[in-house]
Every structure is written in C-alpha cells, then in structure tokens.
Amino acid sequence: MGRYRPTSPEELPKFAGVRTFMRMPHVRTLEDVNFVVVGIPFDDATTFRSGARFGPEGIRSISAMIRPWHPVHDIDVFEHLSGVDYGDVAVVPGDVEATCEKTARDFQAIAAAGVTSFAMGGDHSVTLGELRGLCAVHGPLALVHFDAHVDTSEGNYGRKYDHGTPFRRAAEEKLVETSRSIQIGIRGGRAGPEYYQQSRDMGYEVIAMHEFEQLGVAAVLERIHKRVGDMQCFITIDIDAVDPAYAPGTGTPEVGGFTSREILNLVRGLKGLNIKGGDVLEVIPAIDTGEITAYLAANLLYEMICLQALAHRGG
Amino acid sequence: MGRYRPTSPEELPKFAGVRTFMRMPHVRTLEDVNFVVVGIPFDDATTFRSGARFGPEGIRSISAMIRPWHPVHDIDVFEHLSGVDYGDVAVVPGDVEATCEKTARDFQAIAAAGVTSFAMGGDHSVTLGELRGLCAVHGPLALVHFDAHVDTSEGNYGRKYDHGTPFRRAAEEKLVETSRSIQIGIRGGRAGPEYYQQSRDMGYEVIAMHEFEQLGVAAVLERIHKRVGDMQCFITIDIDAVDPAYAPGTGTPEVGGFTSREILNLVRGLKGLNIKGGDVLEVIPAIDTGEITAYLAANLLYEMICLQALAHRGG
Amino acid sequence: MGRYRPTSPEELPKFAGVRTFMRMPHVRTLEDVNFVVVGIPFDDATTFRSGARFGPEGIRSISAMIRPWHPVHDIDVFEHLSGVDYGDVAVVPGDVEATCEKTARDFQAIAAAGVTSFAMGGDHSVTLGELRGLCAVHGPLALVHFDAHVDTSEGNYGRKYDHGTPFRRAAEEKLVETSRSIQIGIRGGRAGPEYYQQSRDMGYEVIAMHEFEQLGVAAVLERIHKRVGDMQCFITIDIDAVDPAYAPGTGTPEVGGFTSREILNLVRGLKGLNIKGGDVLEVIPAIDTGEITAYLAANLLYEMICLQALAHRGG
Amino acid sequence: MGRYRPTSPEELPKFAGVRTFMRMPHVRTLEDVNFVVVGIPFDDATTFRSGARFGPEGIRSISAMIRPWHPVHDIDVFEHLSGVDYGDVAVVPGDVEATCEKTARDFQAIAAAGVTSFAMGGDHSVTLGELRGLCAVHGPLALVHFDAHVDTSEGNYGRKYDHGTPFRRAAEEKLVETSRSIQIGIRGGRAGPEYYQQSRDMGYEVIAMHEFEQLGVAAVLERIHKRVGDMQCFITIDIDAVDPAYAPGTGTPEVGGFTSREILNLVRGLKGLNIKGGDVLEVIPAIDTGEITAYLAANLLYEMICLQALAHRGG
Amino acid sequence: MGRYRPTSPEELPKFAGVRTFMRMPHVRTLEDVNFVVVGIPFDDATTFRSGARFGPEGIRSISAMIRPWHPVHDIDVFEHLSGVDYGDVAVVPGDVEATCEKTARDFQAIAAAGVTSFAMGGDHSVTLGELRGLCAVHGPLALVHFDAHVDTSEGNYGRKYDHGTPFRRAAEEKLVETSRSIQIGIRGGRAGPEYYQQSRDMGYEVIAMHEFEQLGVAAVLERIHKRVGDMQCFITIDIDAVDPAYAPGTGTPEVGGFTSREILNLVRGLKGLNIKGGDVLEVIPAIDTGEITAYLAANLLYEMICLQALAHRGG
C-alpha cells in the first residue's frame, strides 16, 4: 500500500476540501512517492484561444470524482503506488523560454528521484520543458502523441517556441527518438501538405484521423506497440485530439475527432509500454461546459497512472 | 383516441403556454387516464453535485418539442393512450425518508388506479419511493437499469437512503426480483472490485460499459429480454448512463458512456416487455447546455410511453 | 492561384482582424471570383427557438481557424478558386417574403455571374430564396438535403413560408427536381406518418435516421449519387441533422443525429456531383457552447467549397 | 380572501410543480377573478436580438419565489384580490398583425369581465394589442412608460408594426391620451434629435435618463402623478429601462439605466394611480444570467399587482 | 509578522497552485495561528436552489486575487496576524443535524485555541453550528446579520433546522444575545407581516432594506455600533443581502439589495467591534457569472479579517 493516497469520500465528501488531483495529498516531496501529478499553468504560447492557464485548476476540481480502482484493468492504483499532487510549476507569465527552463528543472528533479510525472497543461508548449527534464535523466524517449495537430512547425510569428512547435524542437534537441514515435488523430484544414510531411520528414509516424477511421482502435494500437516497442516512452495528449462534442473547452478545436470511448481505449491499450511520464494539455475551463472537458482530461491522466500501476504489479 | 392529449402546435405554438410534459393537460386525476408523467424534484441525497430538483422543470420545458407519432414504431401514442402531467410529488426538502414515503403513497395510488407512471427525477434516491408504491400494487418487479453506477451501496456517510443505495434497499425490501433484473452501462473508477460484486451478490446481472462495447446493442437487448422475460418490470435510466458529451447536465458524470443513438435503440428494443413504470433521473438544468440533457431525458420518457402504446395496440 | 484568398496567419494572427468567412476579403464584387460565402441572417420564420439571425456572425467568427488545404482530398482551395465573403443579404426583419425576394435577387445575380454561392443561415426558410435565385439562372436543381426534419409541410399557423415549408414551396415552384432529390437524417416524434409521406408524395427520396443507422455512410452515399446523377444540384444542411451533442446551438434540436465524422464523410462523399451551391442553416450562437456548432457549420461549408475546388481541378 | 391564490410552499416546495406566475392556479376563467397574468410570447418584431418569446416561461419559472405580502406597502395581495395565471396568448409566429389582433381580442374579453391584466412579453410590439383590447372597453388610457427607447418610430424596414412603433400606433389609433402620458428612462445614441422629438410632437412627455439623474425618484414621481392625474392608465415597462448590470437578458440593452432599487421605487410610487393594466417586456432568458432579469421582471409585475391590491383595500 | 502568510505572486503567479483562501497555507493546525478560514460545504437545508456546497471551492479559487494590504484601513493583514486555510468541515451530506454537530465541534476547538474563525458557506443553516462552537467557548454573542431574509422561521416542511431557521434556533439556544443583535437588508415579498415581526419578537433589531434606503450607510452603522456596543460579536453575511446584479450566484436572490460599495462600507464600518468570528454564505458558483459573486464573498471575508488585524494593531 502506498504511503500517499487520496482522502476517501467517507472521510470527507467528494465535493469538500481543498482541491488536489484525485484528492491526493498536496505535498512537495519526492520521498516515498511513485508518481506525482503536476500542473503547468502556462498559456502564452497559443495561436488562437488563451485560457489554458486555468487548466490545472479545472482538472483538479473535477478529478475529485475519480476513484482508485479501475474496472477494466481490475487494479487499485494505490495498492501499488504512492502518489501526490506536487502543485504547479512556477511558470513565468508571458515568457515561454523561462517557463520551459523552470519546467525542465522541476521534471528533471522528479525523474532523478525515480518518480514518474503526469502533467496537466497549460498549452502544448509546456511539453518541451517536461521532455527536457525527463531526457536529462532517462535519455531520449519514444513519443506517443494524440492530437489534432502535429505541433512540428518551424515556428509561428518568428517564435521558436510556442504550442505548435514542441515536437520539432524536441526532435532537434534529440529529446525524442522520432523513429520510435507516433502521432495519432491529426486532421483539419492546414496551410498545405507540408503540414503532415514535416512530421514524417523528421521521422515521426503519422496516423491521420481519416486513416484512424479506416483502421480502428485495435489496428492503431498494434501500430503504436510496433513503433514504440520496449523503448522508454512519453504519452502526450492534446485534448483537442478528441471531438469538440466531448471536449469543447479547448483552444484550437478541430471537428471530427475521437470519441471518449475511443481515446480511453487507446490509452488503455498502451498497457505494456515502458512509460516514463505523460501529460494532458490545452484544457480551457472558461469555455468548458459541465466540466466535461476537464473531467475527460482528468480521466486520461488517471488511465496513464493505471498503466503505471499495472507495470508495478506486473514488474 | 385518449381523453387527454397534448395541446397541438396549431392551437398554441410549441414555445407558448404553461410548461407541462409534452404539453399534456396538467390535471391531477387518474380517471380516463392510461399514464401519468410525474416529477419528483428531490436532490438532497446526492454525493456530488446538487441541482436535480430542477430536473422536472427542465424536462417539462423542452419536452414541448416532442410530438405524438413515433417514426420507428409507427405509432401515435395518443391514439392508444390518454395521458396527463400529474405535477410533482410534494417532496420534503432535506428529508429523504419523508420524501420517499410521500412518493410511495402517490405512486401506489396511481398504480392502484391501473395507471402507468413515468417519473422525472430528482436524484436516484427517488426511485425507491416509486418502487415501494408500485410493488404495493403489483408485487415485486424486474428492474431494467441503465446507469454508470450500480447504486447498490450499503450507504454513504451513515445514510441508509441516498442516490447510491436505492437498488440495495429495493432488493432488501423485495420490491425488485434481482434474479430477473439487470444493470447496464456501469463504469468508472471505484473504491474497489466489491463495487461491481455487491450488485452481483444481490442477484443482479451487471453488464459493465466495457462489456457493452464488446457486445453491442443487439446482443445486450437479447440479454435483457432473456433476463426479464415476461415478468412485470420497471425501467430506470440514470441520465449519466449516457456520455457527458450527450448529457453534460448531471451530477456524477462518467466518461465513456452511451451515445444518444445507443440509449435510444436500447429503450426501443425493450418492446415486448411488460412495463409497469419507468423513470429518468439526475438531470441538472443549471449545468446543462442548450437543454440537450433535458431533451434527451424527455425523449427517453417518450420512448417508454411509446412502448406502453405499442403494448396497448398489441394487446 | 485565385485573385482573392484569405489573410494568412503569418500576416495577422487568426484571432485578429475584422471577422469574415475563413478570413477571405469582404468585397462585394463578382469579378474574378469563383465562389462567394453569403450570410442570410433571418430567423423570423422559426417554430421554436429564435436566434439564428446571429448565425452568420457566429460562423464567420470561428471560421478564422480553417485553413485552405484539405488533408483528405489533398487540395488547396485557393490554388484553384478565388473566393470572397460577400457579406449578408439585406434581410427584412419579420418579413419572410420580402427577405426571400431580396435573397433571390442577390443569388440570381451571383449565379448569373458564374459564381457559386455558399450561404450561412438563418433559419431554413432562407433556402427558398437561394433556390429561386439559382433556378432563375440554372433551371431546376437536384437537392441533397441533410436534416432532422423534412421541411415539406403545407404551412404552420397559416403561414405559407416558414422554416418548415421551403422544400414544398421549392417543389411547387419547380425549383427542385424532386425525382432527383433526397433527404437524409429525418427523425423524431412527429404529428403522424403523413410527415414522412408528404415528402415522398412530392417525389423526394427520404432516408430516415434509423434507416441510415442500418445502411451506413457508404451505402447512403451510393444512394445519393444514384439519385442525383449528373444533374446540377444544391446541398442544404440543417445543422440539426447532427446530434445535439455535436451541435447544441440550434433551434429545433432532435436527439439521435449524425456524429461529426458521419456528416463530414457524407459531404466529402458528394465529390463528383455537379454542385451549383449550398448552405448550412439554423446555427444559434447564443445557445452554442465553445462555438462547437458554429465551427462544425463553418467546416461543412468549407467541405462544400473543397468539392468545388476538386471539380475545378478535375475539370 | 380571493378565490384563487398561490399554492403555498408548505403545500409544495417553491421549486416544485408546474410553473405558473407566482404559483397561482392556471385556470382560463375570468369568473371570481380580479386580475390575470398573461404571457404574450412573441418576438418576431425585434430589430436586434430575438428570444423574448421565451420571456413568459422565464418569468413564470423564477416568479415561484415571490410571496403575497409586500413589506413596504404592508399588504397581502391575495387578501384583497383573486388572481390566476391565464396562460399565453395564442400568438402567430412571424405575423405581428395577426398576433396583435389575437392579443386585442383576449385582452378585450378580460377587460370586459372587469378583470385587470398584467402581461409578460414578448417584445414591445405586443403592447399595442393589449392597448387595443383595453381601450375597446375602457376608452383611451394614460400611459406610464419606462424604457430606454421611445418606441414611437414611424416604422423600420417598411414595417408599420414592430417593437419600435407601438406608441406611435397607439397614439394614432387614440388608444392612449398622449397629453396625459409620459416616457421615462430614454437614453442612448440614436439616429438624431428627431428621435426624442417625435415623441414630444405626438404629445408625450419625455424624461430622458440624464434628466432623471438630475431630478431623482421623488421629483419624477411627482411629474408622473401630475401628468396622469386620475385618468385611467396603463403601465408598460421595457426591462431595458434598467441597466444591463441588473437586466442583462434583453434584446436591445442600453448602458446607463435604472438600478433595481430605482425602478422598484418608481413603480411603488405609482400608488394612487387608476391602473387598468400593465406589462413587462423584452426579457430574453437565453442570455440572462442567474435568472436575474426574469426575477426583476417578475417582481415588477408583482409590484403592479400590489398597487391594484392597495386600490382595492383603499376603495 | 505572522508565521503563516500567503504565497506571494512573485513566488508563484496568482493563477497557479492548489487553491486555498487567499493562497494561505492549507495546514490543519491552530498553533501560531491567529485566524483560520474554513469551508462548510453543505447545501441540503435550502428551500430553493441548491449548489452552495461548491461555495467554498468557488470562493477559494478567485480569492487568489486578494492581496494583504488594505488601502482604506492602511493595514497589511499579515504583518499582524498569522492565518491558514483550515480546509473544510467534514459535513454529512443530507444530514443537517450531524453536520451542525461536526461544525460545532470544529469551531469550538478553533475558538478554544484562541483562534478566530471565518467561514465560507454552504447554505445559512451552517451558521448554527459555528455559533454553537463559538458560544461554548465565548458565551453568547451579539449578531450582526446582513441578509435579505430574517432566517428566524419556526421551520419549513417540518424541519427544525434549515437555512431559514438558524437565528431562531440560535436565540432559543441562547447562543446569541438578541437584545444586542441586529439584522440589516431584509426585503422582498413574504407570507405576511409576521415574517418581520417574529425577529422583533425574539428581540432582534431589524432594519429592512427600505429603511436602509432612507437611513444610508453612516446612520445604519451608528445603529449597529449602538446596538452591539462592546459585546463580543459575530458577523454573518448572506450574499443575497447584496443585489442580484452584484451577486447573481446565490440560491434565494432578492431584488433591490445592497450595492457592492454599500456592503463593503458597511463591513468596513464595523471597525471597533469585538469580533469573535464571521461567515459569508449562500454562494452558488454554478450559477455565478465571471465569478463575481464568489469574488465579492471572498472580499467580504477579507474585510472581516482586516477588522481583526486592526484590532490586533490597535490592541
């Protein structure tokens, strides 16, 4: 049984108490901890709607409803793991590079302590900092990336770092091993075919949404497992991978996305991968409805945590 | 042709008039009536969000858009049935037991008059009162239960009666025949495997959501019909059985639920069952968007009413 | 390369600037133009919720996110076409007939100039004016109509022209060739079986939603292509064809509709038809959430424009 | 004690039951009735936002909170009066003239029965029908008109009847005696000085908002009483007379309006006038927040009803 | 300088971090603490809208914007006081009496430690528990009560304890000294004159809203100070004392309330009273807009804390 585990509803109703992820203790420690959930409330690197700086707050709030035992995997997370809400990175508003640096420092410390990190964005620019931190400890990672966008642009408006460039930068910095990495769910009108091509040119495998529609969940999972193999990997989910009906609260929505069941099954199907961390990005509570976007995001983090618990049990 | 039927839009536009369910007359009579729709605006037995006390109002409001003839069943409800909006149970705010008792009294009277009841919640605690009332007249019922939660807990916070316990109490009180009853759509992180097991231990059949995903609508309908057979039954739908994308306005949403077409086809497929009553629960208008939750709830009640009309025509 | 094309995000961020459809120039010219997008902000012909007069504004606003190149068709619209935002028809509030006349005049001028028109409603009554304008130039058109409702009523409340009658009037006026026309997605409780029958009696083919559920996208597309053949046609999409989860912001929603992927694939599958114009109707921004309805509507217009681009490239 | 009076909360909680104004019985009778509250859900005569057709529903819903005894006047309405919710006028969507005629017929019948009418709009065009009905029985009326707009335009877009013209038409038809009538709260940018002048030319006294700010409540009340004297009168309140902070849910808001306390004190100060009827208009629930606009509107109707009760007690 | 003080924005931006009141440490200690802020998330004792159980969360969230130094009093709270966010009382959902008991126990412990408590509701029923706890240590208190309602009813629906009865129960239990207590802002239609009279009969002084309008802030403050004198007192603010324009997010709003500046000046004017605790109640985030209700509530608590700081500095 893990040292740190959520407050039970019997002790305090789910709607009560200071909000932390899944009601885990908010302790800034890495001792006796297997995983941390961390917020990175930064949204000054977006190209359309801002507001994702409140993503961690929104996700924490509704995550109170999630319980430790997973019915499909039949596992209780906290029987195998000890986890805390590590709080938020001390982001620097308006300064993507300083924020990236601070993020890297925090995540390196976490990884160095042998703790797995699960992060709540924030816009997608924040993933670069996470990857820098993790790579400093673990070396390059395979990337499993669910998104409507490839996020491998050269840059926008002369900015090298924004929410459309992290996976170009990550490849350039050799934080990810693109030949073992894959992007799934890409779609929508773009500037031109070079949009998809740039990812492939960098070595990423890309499964566009219309390809996913043909392949289905099982075949795509096979492709992912084949691609990643046993390499240590990082899972990153831009919530806009999901259809706006299921995730209206986001900054650059794209029609025709995943359903909630598809994305849940995709993440569940990552069982067996060697996961070093993960994140869910681009939740904007101010334009969410009934907290459904935030709750789906919280559940996707929970699904990742379950994968870690399975690995612990298995291993 | 039934004595009581809705005001037609030709007489009064659909957006006009005092709101009653489907614009049926609001008459507190059981004479010349085949079915009633009743509200039970109680929400003091919830464990997360409150607000379902306004469920009946929200459902009534948007139900104005529903018309009597059903295109799949090819039947006009009011050619076969006479129906009224019976108003709301005089619930006792904050007192789940007194409310339950009042509900039971009303529903017993309705059932005793040979009238079928369709209820609008309220949180799921109110179903116990309905079942007590119906059972007093009809004896034990088979239960067809769509929900994200089993609602068979021992109790929460020392309360015997809340929205997580009605189907334990109903089984204990022998209001339902669990060996002929079935729960469909259950999912989500829970305290542990005992969550599902407690229902099975009480005799319920449980089809978890991930099992439904494998089986599909047709196979699940077969399981339901086999289970219930010709026993008199009660249909209860917690709107959170449906995915939050389709039903954001509810109190304890759970990701990965039914689509609207799945739940509609599941209810349509109950044709042939011997239905004594039904309800739709847990609609919270204050957090709904575009009344989509309330409208889906209203339609699910309408689908149940159509089943009764089919039985009348058939019988 | 077309003369008129959108402002690129590099020039001006997507969230900046006066809103026009897809950020195309707002020029009231037909010279050097292949297609126009036009708003028809009229909503005084509705039978339930009003508010679609703000539809064009809502669609324009979020359409800023759409880019010219389509990943499935692999085509850049503006390499083949020149397009402008033609602004709105000078509708006459409260006067459906005067508005229809003004609409007809504008669309006749557009068609006469050899320009294809794509319109943003407004309620569905506005399509009649479009059809009058187009028919005056092109002669009768085949109709490909996605909707929850047939819109072929005799009239409501003594009004000959409202959002429930355009396709009866269009047939009576011989603007559409019903024997080459088809309606898809029809569903929901109605006054009686005559509701569907009236369309069929006028010569329309009708694929109800429950029939679509059996057939699937591919088979339905085959039916459409067979029906329309090479006749010149008009595509009209009432956004309520789509499920309220995907399109909450509309006036007469109907549960159990298309998913976003289905409707997108249906429109993409119209490739090869001889399209003279199209429209998307009944978007009400005031009750939308996260602009998801408006964005889906904008994308459906974009999909139609892509079909025209494909035809240009092909032809 | 009146025959018809509201359901008490003891009998049924305020949040329960089919919604009627102040929970009065919904009975379409004029016998043993002193006053009726009637909805006129028409909004096809507006020049900006539509949606006021749902005004009566919104006002009814929240009016459940109002109780019979008034603390300032120290009077219990239903000790002196019998009142019912008469339901809605069977408006004709899209047809302002037919709706006006139907309204006139209903209100003439009400007035002829010696019953006072209080109406819930709808847009301001509906007042003309009310005045026609009342004038047919009582002869011309003095008008006490609170509004941001004079509503005495010649017409807009060639329409003689819309929400900007009722008080020109009423004057032309000699339904109101303009020399005894007064308009208060007028403000906002207009086409030109003729906007205010047209009202004065027709004989109305006009107190612009900036004049009210100088005069204050007491002096304005004096002006009203002096103007109206003992002539029979009609009170009409466009909710946009109030500042958007207090009444966001309306169609043509204007900044710098009355506070809630000012408008309440203005209506309370009409005590002693010979009131034959009144209405509150232009509430749009879809853009309201927390029902504050609808609740203020409901209270303004209640204040008018209290004035009638005072007159009964006094007389 | 107090031991516990808020995280500064320089350390962590105001929009970042786990939400606590004013970003004070969330520590469940009473050592080296002068005041605590505590949430009491209970709303099962309401008579209209539920949802105040999320009040503490909403207040905490936006309270991040409040800084320690007060410009009118010219005092920095944390130069004089050490304060923590004590978390929430472990309320018992649906059980007002058990919750009251738990609340009393917690607040007695706080008071016994010489710590001042400031509570965030929750509906107004929770104040009784606070008063029981405080009275057990301090003896009876004078009450300064801002509210639209007297909350001195005998009971509703047979319940002795709900949000309309706390100050009757408190008087009966001699927790408050009514002869030194005062209620301000009372208004709105009620069942009858006994509504106000019952408070006066119990010994409370009552200043109705219409009396406040005549008297103004300064005179009312004089009345309060005269009434309370130097007796130890408790300040309770039902947010519905404020006008719905300023506080839309509440359960039983009443038109014609205080402006934000009036209520702020009223609380500031309590300087010099011997304050033992206070609370702000009835905030419902789900129906708030732009968090304005929650932010006003947070500021009112801050104003109370400033009064304590002034007393410390003074004393």
Place this chain on the structure above:
Amino acid sequence: MGRYRPTSPEELPKFAGVRTFMRMPHVRTLEDVNFVVVGIPFDDATTFRSGARFGPEGIRSISAMIRPWHPVHDIDVFEHLSGVDYGDVAVVPGDVEATCEKTARDFQAIAAAGVTSFAMGGDHSVTLGELRGLCAVHGPLALVHFDAHVDTSEGNYGRKYDHGTPFRRAAEEKLVETSRSIQIGIRGGRAGPEYYQQSRDMGYEVIAMHEFEQLGVAAVLERIHKRVGDMQCFITIDIDAVDPAYAPGTGTPEVGGFTSREILNLVRGLKGLNIKGGDVLEVIPAIDTGEITAYLAANLLYEMICLQALAHRGG
C-alpha cells in the same frame, strides 16, 4: 458630413453584415478620415485571466447597436467627423515587445496623418505602444486614466513590459507628462502602501475609489480639468475601473467600482479637454454575460468619439 460613416440600419439591419466598430467601413486608409477605431488583440502580458485578445471582436460585435447622435451632447458624430474601422494591429502572439513596436508604428502613422485614434484592447500593456506612436508625433501627453489598478509597477516576474507596468514605462520614456496626469478609481487589496505611492512618486495624481466615493463625479471632474488643463491628452480606461456587476468580462476584476452611469458621466465631463486619442482595455468576451461588458466598452469609445466631434464643432 464626413466621407466615411456607418451603414444605416435601414440599409442593413443592425444584426446583419460583417462586424466593424459601429458599422463604420473597414478601410485601411487615413485619407479623408478624422478618426479611426483600431483593435489591439494582445493578451500575453496579463497576470491573471487571459482572453482579452478577443476583446476587439467582442466590442465590434455589439457596437452595431450604437447610433451616431448623442442625446446629452446633442451632436451627431458623423456630421462633423469621418471615421473608419482600421482593423487590428498585427500583434505578435506571446511577444509583448514586438507587439508594442508594431503598435507604435501604426499609431505614429495614424497620428502623423492628423487622425485621432481610439483603440480596443487587449490587455493594458498595449497602451504603451499607442503612447509611443502618439508621442512621436505630438510629444508628451497628459494622461486621464480610469482603472482599479495603477499599472505603474516596476515589473512582474522579471518582465519589464506587462499589463501592470505601462504607466511606469510611459513616464520613464517621457511619453506622458505625469505632473498633468491623473489616475482615478484605484482600489483593492495590494501588496502594500507602496502600491499607491509609486504612482505618486512618479508624479501622477491618484484618486482612490474611496476618495471618489467622498468627492463625487462633479468634484473629480474639476480635479481632472484642473490637472490636465489645455495640455494635449490621452484617455485610457481599463474596464475593470467599473464594478464587476457592470463589467464581469474582464481579467483582474475588483469589487466596489464605478457604476455605468458614473463612468459615462466621467467621460462626458471630459468635454473641453484636448484629446489626441484614447482606448478601452481588458474586455474578455469569453467570461462576459449578455455582452454587457463589451457594450459598455463600446459606449465608452463612442463617448470619446463624441468628445472629438464636440471639439470639431466647437473649433
């Protein structure tokens, strides 16, 4: 009569057409133009909520309701002035300095052409760019600044330029003559007394909100006129100067602000000043309700434009 003036509602209803400020032509010219309205959609320099990048769109949208003639000043803007909507500055997302530079360049060009500029923010950081542009042509300006915050901080998080620093930078760069400048409406808890003092130390006159409450509108206007005299000046209004009840849609709201009538009268009272430009900032449409914040902002710009028209008429 000016060359450029708004589209009249007779030509096109107010709810129709591509949205420009007050429906003026969107022309990027400075010829035959007296004033321009310009958007600066930048919000990456905020310290709490982001979202003001959509401010210009929100203000344009609802500004359609404003008409040219002002009832208090009795002047028709466009009889004296020619005005256009100049579109938006091509801001650089995430780069406050580049945006500032671009803004300065645009505004210098505008000023050099003898055209007066009125800008729509964007967060308050954008004013620095405006001032740089204007000062390059006109030399230093007196500042009339309405705000809840002084915005004269040294910097936050190491950033020299954000929405809390523009008036320190402006003073340092000698863009404003602080001895002729004044800040009004400042309030709210701050880090310490140095918050107010820093402004005074730089030479600004500061009228805190609690001082305004004592002084009233007339006396404050006298102070402003005395301070500014006949120096050329710039008016800058942070919408959070206004109370959240009147302006909920903003990023750093502060309770206890101006009412709409106060701020309108304050701006009207600036008549006679030698105004070279002005702006309204910090409108966030995503958290507005009923567009009331955007509409008040639009009206404040209109009031400034009226002042210019008065000056033209006068001069």
